[in-house]
Amino acid sequence: MAALPPWDDLIAGRGCPFCAPRPDVNEYWMKVADLSVSTLYLDRNQTYRGYCVMVFNPRHVTGIEHLTSAEYVDFFTDLHRVSKAVAKACNAEHMNYATLGNVIPHLHYHVIPRKTGDVRWGAPVWTDRLEDMASTKLTDEEYADIIKNIRAALNP
Numbered sequence: 001m002a003a004l005p006p007w008d009d010l011i012a013g014r015g016c017p018f019c020a021p022r023p024d025v026n027e028y029w030m031k032v033a034d035l036s037v038s039t040l041y042l043d044r045n046q047t048y049r050g051y052c053v054m055v056f057n058p059r060h061v062t063g064i065e066h067l068t069s070a071e072y073v074d075f076f077t078d079l080h081r082v083s084k085a086v087a088k089a090c091n092a093e094h095m096n097y098a099t100l101g102n103v104i105p106h107l108h109y110h111v112i113p114r115k116t117g118d119v120r121w122g123a124p125v126w127t128d129r130l131e132d133m134a135s136t137k138l139t140d141e142e143y144a145d146i147i148k149n150i151r152a153a154l155n156p
Contacts, residue, residue, distance in 0.1 A: 010105050013060030018106035020057055030040060032147050033154055035078040037071060040111075040154075042147055047119060047136040048112050050090030050146055053092050054082050056107040063099070063107060079109055085153035089146070096125060 005015035008016055014017055022039070024031040029041035039057055043051045061067060067075060079097075087095055092113030098108050108152075112125055119134050120127075127133050 004104070005060075007105075011062060013106075016060055016104065016106050018055050018104055018108060019060050022055070028145055032150050035081065037074040037076045040078075040082055040150070042150070043133050044070065044143075045132045045146075046138050046146070048125060050086050050092065050113040050150065052082065052086055052111045052150070054079060054109045054111060061107045062101055062105040063067060063111060065106075075107070077129060079111075081154065083109055083151055086113055089149035089153040091115075 002016070004010060010151065030044070031099070032040040032042050032052065036052070038054050038056050041053050041055065043053055045051065056067075056071075058071065064075070065073060077081070083095055089095050090113040093116055094114040096112040096114055099107070099111055101107070113115055114121065114125075
């Protein structure tokens with residue numbers, strides 16, 4: 001990832017790469033869909049086929065503890081919709097979810113479809129060192145196919 005601003009700036013939302021406006025496509029993601037209070041992106045690393053990131057849109061917040069009750073309901077309604085769609089579109093045998101914010105402190109969820117026998121089955125998807133993580137890049141056609149399938153599952 002490109003150099004990020006200092007932590008205090010990121011926490012305050014200054015230079016936050018997840019604050020709107022975000023590009024639909026960049027070296028890290030490709031937009032799948034706008035949801036009620038978030039946007040879903042397909043991660044460029046597809047070691048786990050269908051791995052997406054869902055980013056909260058209305059404002060910069062660092063965690064769910066900063067949401068209003070209405071924002072909380074809307075955000076988790078989006079997450080529920082996304083999780084069902086990604087699981088269906090990618091034939092997931094299990095789903096992993098993560099919200100960390102240790103690199104980019106803006107509310108977002110990692111939505112990770114898993115299959116028995118994947119490269120880290122039985123363990124978390126992340127390793128201790130980022131450089132030790134598997135990275136799988138696809139062709140433009142393969143990314144487009146995954147996005148098409150997730151969109152179809154989002155809008156049955």
